[in-house]
Amino acid sequence: MFFSKKGAGLAGKVAEVLAAYFSLTAKDTQPWCSEEKNDKGVQITITLPFCAKSQFSNIEQHLIAALKGKLKQGQLHIRQYIDSHVTHVEPVTNIKNVIAVASGKGGVGKSTTSVNLAFALMQEGARVGILDADIYGPSIPIMLGNDGEHPESSDNKHMQPLRAHGMVANSIGYLVPQEDAAVWRGPMASRALKQLLDETLWPVLDYLIVDMPPGTGDIQLTMAQQVPLSAAVVVTTPQDLALADAQKGISMFEKVNVPVLGLIENMSYYQCRACGTKDYIFAKDGGEALAQRHGLPLLGQLPLDVGIREHADAGTPLLLSEPESPLSVSYREAARAMSMQLALSVEVRSDGKKHLRGDPIGIVGKP
Numbered sequence: 001m002f003f004s005k006k007g008a009g010l011a012g013k014v015a016e017v018l019a020a021y022f023s024l025t026a027k028d029t030q031p032w033c034s035e036e037k038n039d040k041g042v043q044i045t046i047t048l049p050f051c052a053k054s055q056f057s058n059i060e061q062h063l064i065a066a067l068k069g070k071l072k073q074g075q076l077h078i079r080q081y082i083d084s085h086v087t088h089v090e091p092v093t094n095i096k097n098v099i100a101v102a103s104g105k106g107g108v109g110k111s112t113t114s115v116n117l118a119f120a121l122m123q124e125g126a127r128v129g130i131l132d133a134d135i136y137g138p139s140i141p142i143m144l145g146n147d148g149e150h151p152e153s154s155d156n157k158h159m160q161p162l163r164a165h166g167m168v169a170n171s172i173g174y175l176v177p178q179e180d181a182a183v184w185r186g187p188m189a190s191r192a193l194k195q196l197l198d199e200t201l202w203p204v205l206d207y208l209i210v211d212m213p214p215g216t217g218d219i220q221l222t223m224a225q226q227v228p229l230s231a232a233v234v235v236t237t238p239q240d241l242a243l244a245d246a247q248k249g250i251s252m253f254e255k256v257n258v259p260v261l262g263l264i265e266n267m268s269y270y271q272c273r274a275c276g277t278k279d280y281i282f283a284k285d286g287g288e289a290l291a292q293r294h295g296l297p298l299l300g301q302l303p304l305d306v307g308i309r310e311h312a313d314a315g316t317p318l319l320l321s322e323p324e325s326p327l328s329v330s331y332r333e334a335a336r337a338m339s340m341q342l343a344l345s346v347e348v349r350s351d352g353k354k355h356l357r358g359d360p361i362g363i364v365g366k367p
């Protein structure tokens with residue numbers, strides 16, 4: 001068996017085509033491509049550092065067509081491996097990347113986006129969990145359809161995460177009545193988040209999506225500092241008021257040195273089901289302009305859609321109920337863009353996999 005030098009031979013050519021496919025440079029894609037000679041001939045393996053499972057067959061077809069006869073079906077193997085990325089705080093056992101989903105303004109669809117993004121990442125082949133840090137208005141239990149359930153604990157110190165539709169989750173909403181958490185002061189709220197994060201027996205996860213409380217005040221700042229965030233995503237509507245607050249959200253993460261991977265514009269437009277006309281209820285392209293101003297990618301633009309609201313209220317995740325709908329396709333595009341942006345723009349942890357200990361003892365089943 002023989003592995004070629006990265007960048008040479010057929011693997012080098014594959015890297016070049018792959019670079020054009022993803023609008024990157026061959027320097028970016030060369031480390032993903034390796035070549036091996038065995039009794040079947042030259043075999044090429046591509047290891048993507050982000051999740052994009054739904055695109056594997058498109059990528060394969062594109063490469064075979066572009067490399068005209070040099071690469072054949074059965075010669076190419078595509079897989080993905082998501083690394084842990086650097087954080088300023090010690091990582092949480094078993095979690096490779098904690099990603100905050102934040103918004104400056106309340107009610108812009110941050111929780112809805114968190115849940116749909118989490119399932120979209122899962123459909124792209126990542127192992128994903130969700131943590132509801134919206135201590136004052138936890139809505140994840142309703143959106144996952146398991147409101148009223150409680151985490152189990154065998155030692156009164158650690159909790160098993162809840163499981164819903166293949167996703168692991170925890171939320172203050174599973175632990176205390178909402179009226180109780182609503183009156184907590186800042187330090188208690190941040191302590192609760194830290195406990196939820198540290199005392200849940202998370203299985204190995206590529207991404208833990210954290211639905212942050214809305215706003216950019218002291219509580220959110222403390223949370224952003226205490227949680228080992230690899231990065232953040234900011235959700236906004238295109239409306240001026242929401243954009244001004246989203247801007248504050250971006251600045252808050254900059255202040256605590258957490259990279260912002262991009263913006264998601266929610267409620268971008270409403271499309272009439274009868275005539276197809278698009279109405280820009282909250283103004284047009286505000287998210288795009290804000291993203292441009294900050295040199296950030298616009299990861300996605302989602303419409304105001306009754307289906308998004310209905311699935312959130314019913315606890316039947318849109319991505320699972322209607323996986324092929326244009327909305328689900330848009331969420332998966334946003335998930336791939338987010339995952340790719342993390343892989344390309346944030347450094348990989350130098351101490352590697354030390355914090356990955358396998359499934360914690362006592363955990364039932366796999367995610």
Ligand SMILES: Nc1ncnc2c1ncn2[C@@H]1O[C@H](COP(=O)(O)OP(=O)(O)OP(=O)(O)O)[C@@H](O)[C@H]1O
Binds near residue numbers: 110134266
């Ligand atoms: N794209 C959308 N289309 C239709 N309804 C939406 C969309 N996004 C969110 N909603 C609805 O808007 C309401 C607010 O959404 P959500 O709870 O996700 O916002 P939030 O920003 O997390 O709110 P909070 O500030 O309370 O945490 C919910 O009723 C949700 O179902």
